[in-house]
Amino acid sequence: MNRHIIFSILLTFISLNLLSQNDSIKNPTLIYKFDIKREIGSTSWIHTQHAFEEANELDAKVILLHLNTYGGQVVFADSIRTKILNSKIPVHVFIDNNAASAGALISIACDSIYMRPGANIGAATVVNQSGEKMPDKYQSYMRSTIRATAEAHGKDTIIHGTDTTLVWKRDPIIAEAMVDERVYIESVIDTGKILTFTTLEAIKNGYCEGQAESIKEVIDKLGYKEYQLVEYKPSFYSGLKGFLTNPVFHGILILVIIGGLYFELQSPGIGFPLLASAIAAVLYFAPLYIDGLAANWEIIIFIIGIILIVLEIFVVPGFGITGISGIILVFTGLTLSLVDNVIFDFSNVPGKDMLMALIIVSAGTFLSFMIAIPLSEKLFSTGPLAKVALQTSQKIEEGYISVDSEPKNLVGSEGIAQTTLRPSGKVIINDELYDAVAEIGMIDKGESIIVTHYASGQLYVIKV
Missing domain, CATH: 2.40.50.140 (Nucleic acid-binding proteins)
Structure with missing residues (x-):
């Protein structure tokens, strides 16, 4: 009797095991992969948003980021790392050679890091377009952000005999050393140097779970045997949208908008400077409007400002309240279209977003006058447009x-x-x-x- 019971239990166990294996084959784990293999910017951020949306729609169990970048703009890197930290789906990263600067910040946000042999992670000091180190207020923000990112992974319990201690899974001080050359960590980094890890150094110091040669090897190390790999394919529209919403391109559009108006006012009736200004305004507001940032009233404010400036020049004598009001409205319309406010309610708008919007519009406006004034003199005096405007004087x-x-x-x-x-x-x-x-x-x-x-x-x- 006992032998029959034991045999039945063994048969039931084997059947359940076989059913479990068949079920895993029929329903493999869905792993969703997307790439960041360019400078971190608006396009990377848009692709990240779309990738996470699609992964959630497909009910993916794992998101795998394939990363190779020298860095980019901190504001978009911060948005991506926040997206990763708040994700309900585990996010793992495979560093394929480089995770520098903004790339290091994004990598540290992931649940686990795998690196190709010979890869690097670190060097997260904030620099300008020329590669020069930015003032300490920028570094302070980056130090805090990268520390908080490391701290978000919590601590592990280490048992030594009868003693237990808690240690950081990712040491925040090591993360800070990737930004600040003043940080000293014994046997890791001396003062006066910015920290960058190789693959083996990252593994030794808890900033890499292992090395791998390929995506397949990373998935194997994660423990998934039966899986379905789905890869994000960016659309042409998302790439175009990323280009049009790039802060640098926004600055260029503002330059064309203001410069075109200035050229047209210098020589009324030419037409194409005004046309260029109108096209630039459409390219500026259209993607922001589609994204829900630029509201109808913000665009109307901009248009009213343009009308007031034209009235000041052609109708109202002198330069007074009409022209000043027009300039303020144009500046306001351009700025508010870049931030996600609700009719002057800025309670949910991060301070850095408002500061970035002000910098973009101010820089674009300043450069438009710095370039437009001398350029207009050259074009309309000795350049190709010299014959369009009357240059001779009757003495x-x-x-x-x-x-x-x-x-x-x-x-x-x-x-x-x-x-x-x-x-x-x-x-x-x-x-x-x-x-x-x-x-x-x-x-x-x-x-x-x-x-x-x-x-x-x-x-x-x-x-x-």
């Missing part, structure tokens, strides 16, 4: 005057007062009738006169 000494200059030749001539000059009147000189002004006193009708001088189209005479 008086060359005979260009608005009145008849013939009376000028009468200086010294004598004549008769046709009417009484009190002090102006009519005189006859060489049998021709002219207007004249008595220079001294009054001259009676019929008295002889002599022309003393000619000024402002008028003869001046005295009594002979």
Whole structure:
């Protein structure tokens, strides 16, 4: 009897095991992969958003990031790392050679890091476009951000005999050393150097779970035997949208908008500077409007500002409240379209987003005037547009005057007062009738006169 019971239990266990294996084959784990293999920017951020949305729709169990970048813009790197930290789906990263600067920040946010032999991670100091180190206020923000990212993974319990200690899974001080050269960590980094790990160094210091040669090897190390790999394919539209929403491109569009208006006002009637300005405005607002950032009222504010500036130039004399109001409205419309506010409610707008919007619009406006003014002088004086606008002047000494200059030749001539000059009147000189002004006193009708001088189209005479 006991043998029958044991046999039944073994048979049941084997059947359940076989069913479990068949179920895993029929329903393999869905692993969703997307790439970041370029400079971190608006396009990377848009691709990341779309990838996470698609992974959630497909009910993916794992997201695998294939990363190879030298860094990029901190504002977008921060958005990507926040997306990863808040993801309900585990996110793992395979560093294929480089995870520098912003790439290091993104990698540290992931649940696990795998690196190709010979790869690097670190060097997260904030620099400008020229590669020069930014002031400490920027470094301070980056130090705090990368520390917080490392801390988000919590601590592990280490058991030593009867003692237990808690240690960080990713040491925040090591993360900070990737930004600040003043950090000293014994046997890791000396002061005066920015920290960058090789693959083996990252494994040794808890910043890499293992090395791998390929995506397949990473998946094997994660423990998935039966899986379905789905890869994100960016659309043409998402790439175009990323390009159009790039802060640098926004600055260029603002330059064209302001510069085009300036060119058109310098030489009204040409047409194409105004057309270029209009196209730039459409390219500026269209993707922001589709994204839900630029609202109708923000675009209307911009248009009203343009109308007020035109009225100030062509209708209202001088430069006063109309022109100033127009400039303020144009600047406001361009700026608010870049931030996700709800009718002047900025409570949910991060300070860094507002600061970035102000910097983009201010820089674009400043550069437009710095470039447009000297460029317009060159184009309309000696350049290809020189023949479009009138450049010559009609000088008086060359005979260009608005009145008849013939009376000028009468200086010294004598004549008769046709009417009484009190002090102006009519005189006859060489049998021709002219207007004249008595220079001294009054001259009676019929008295002889002599022309003393000619000024402002008028003869001046005295009594002979």
